Amino acid sequence: MSGILTPGQAGDNPQLLPLLDQVSVKRDGSRGGRPRKRPDRVLADKAYSSPATRRALRARGIAFTSPEKRDHAANRLRKGHRGGRPPVFDPEVYKGRNVVERCFNRLKQFRALATRYTKRAAYYRTELTLAAIVLWLRESPDTPEA
Numbered sequence: 001m002s003g004i005l006t007p008g009q010a011g012d013n014p015q016l017l018p019l020l021d022q023v024s025v026k027r028d029g030s031r032g033g034r035p036r037k038r039p040d041r042v043l044a045d046k047a048y049s050s051p052a053t054r055r056a057l058r059a060r061g062i063a064f065t066s067p068e069k070r071d072h073a074a075n076r077l078r079k080g081h082r083g084g085r086p087p088v089f090d091p092e093v094y095k096g097r098n099v100v101e102r103c104f105n106r107l108k109q110f111r112a113l114a115t116r117y118t119k120r121a122a123y124y125r126t127e128l129t130l131a132a133i134v135l136w137l138r139e140s141p142d143t144p145e146a
Contacts, residue, residue, distance in 0.1 A: 003128065005121050013048050017056055038062055043097040054087060065093045107131055 002022035004015050020042075024035040041063040042048075049066040057064045068087055076083035108114040110131045118124045 003125065005125055011047070013050060013053060016042075016044075016048060016053060020060075020062075041065060041093070043094060043100070045097070049087075065090055065097075067094070103135070106135055 002019055002024075004019050004022070006012075006015055020039070021037075023039060024037060025039075026035050027033050038060060039062060042057060042065070044064070044066040046067050046069050049069050049072065051072065054064055064087075066087075067089055073086065076086065107128070110127070112118060112127050113124075113131055116124065118127055
């Protein structure tokens with residue numbers, strides 16, 4: 001799909017919208033057509049739950065599932081009726097986020113990725129892409145067994 005490399009000290013949330021701009025998914029079926037540029041839903045942890053992120057995704061028509069941070073809820077409640085309603089959160093949908101966490105854990109099994117032997121960003125991104133392809137091929141039901 002897409003990926004962005006950032007310095008280790010950089011936050012994840014500012015990279016969400018540029019990452020979504022890079023997404024391009026081929027349509028299923030024989031008719032083809034223009035690739036999809038918008039996911040149906042984004043599942044994210046509390047780091048992405050800022051009101052600005054929620055507004056940006058709502059403006060793009062993307063459903064968003066993320067738990068609300070305690071301090072955001074407290075600020076909203078302190079404002080009273082002007083604070084608005086709490087954001088919609090579906091715990092059953094949120095359970096699907098574990099797939100992403102498991103993928104990160106499987107990528108960390110590749111020693112060069114986990115220890116960051118490669119110092120150049122272009123090489124590291126290439127290693128990450130190759131590791132993702134290897135994982136994808138291992139899971140693909142169409143791959144012949146060796």
